[in-house]
Amino acid sequence: MTEQFGNQGMVENKEPELSRQYGERTSVEYAQITETDPSKRFVQYPEGLRLLGDVQGKRILDIGCGNGEFTRMMAKSGAKVVAYDSAEKQIKLAQEKEIEENLGIKYFVADRPAISPDEKFDIATSIMVFPHAKDQAALTEMFMQVSEALNSEGKLVSVTTNPDFKRFGEIAHNRRFTKSDDGKNTKVEFFDGLGNFKFDVTGTFFTKADYEQAARKAGFKSIEWQPLSIDQKGIEEMGPEFWDEYETDCPYVGFVAHKE
Numbered sequence: 001m002t003e004q005f006g007n008q009g010m011v012e013n014k015e016p017e018l019s020r021q022y023g024e025r026t027s028v029e030y031a032q033i034t035e036t037d038p039s040k041r042f043v044q045y046p047e048g049l050r051l052l053g054d055v056q057g058k059r060i061l062d063i064g065c066g067n068g069e070f071t072r073m074m075a076k077s078g079a080k081v082v083a084y085d086s087a088e089k090q091i092k093l094a095q096e097k098e099i100e101e102n103l104g105i106k107y108f109v110a111d112r113p114a115i116s117p118d119e120k121f122d123i124a125t126s127i128m129v130f131p132h133a134k135d136q137a138a139l140t141e142m143f144m145q146v147s148e149a150l151n152s153e154g155k156l157v158s159v160t161t162n163p164d165f166k167r168f169g170e171i172a173h174n175r176r177f178t179k180s181d182d183g184k185n186t187k188v189e190f191f192d193g194l195g196n197f198k199f200d201v202t203g204t205f206f207t208k209a210d211y212e213q214a215a216r217k218a219g220f221k222s223i224e225w226q227p228l229s230i231d232q233k234g235i236e237e238m239g240p241e242f243w244d245e246y247e248t249d250c251p252y253v254g255f256v257a258h259k260e
């Protein structure tokens with residue numbers, strides 16, 4: 001039995017947890033920024049869609065979908081999407097939206113794909129989920145489960161924390177990244193547009209070699225690291241100063257792995 005969000009929601013799960021869990025406040029705050037945060041709106045989501053290419057008619061599994069902001073974008077682009085998240089509250093928010101918008105997305109609460117072995121996907125997506133894996137073994141297990149859920153030509157398209165990011169300790173673009181003394185964890189503090197602290201999330205720091213090793217163990221053959229760009233609309237809305245050095249030392253990166 002796994003406890004999440006204090007006493008708010010309990011998820012049945014006999015397997016050991018793969019990921020660190022958010023506190024309730026962090027989870028609620030995170031759901032609130034998906035529509036407003038510049039890095040999410042103008043980098044992670046549009047670049048995630050760009051890396052996916054044409055998704056018309058594709059079967060997509062969205063891992064760690066949160067409140068479903070990106071999930072809905074894929075469904076609106078013509079994909080048939082199944083999505084899950086370990087946080088019950090996030091899935092509740094996603095389902096409420098689904099009732100309003102009726103995009104045909106199926107959501108469930110889980111920290112593993114938990115789908116029938118016969119149900120295979122063309123693509124798996126995951127936006128900012130892998131840094132939540134507890135350690136290298138959990139990351140490898142996540143990749144193995146993803147690989148299992150994909151068909152033989154399937155691919156994983158993800159956006160994650162950039163292992164090469166350098167500007168730790170500086171507040172920039174509404175964030176501050178701090179690495180733990182032992183180098184194993186990264187804390188990300190989120191600020192609003194006025195510089196007020198909102199919340200923080202601590203994730204595991206994985207190197208590129210860690211990701212590649214996990215993906216190869218899971219049977220992925222070709223692996224690409226993709227630099228991310230800022231959507232033009234973000235430059236217009238936020239102004240170029242906001243994005244100073246963003247693309248040259250980007251906090252996020254695309255990671256695409258193919259099964260064949």
Ligand SMILES: C[S@@+](CC[C@H](N)C(=O)[O-])C[C@H]1O[C@@H](n2cnc3c(N)ncnc32)[C@H](O)[C@@H]1O
Nearest residue numbers: 018019064065066085086087111127128129132
């Ligand atoms: C940073 S949020 C990103 C949410 C969403 N992908 C987005 O970009 O809007 C990370 C999400 O991953 C979920 N998560 C972490 N580990 C997970 C796992 N092993 N399985 C499913 N969801 C997970 C968390 O509950 C959280 O909602």
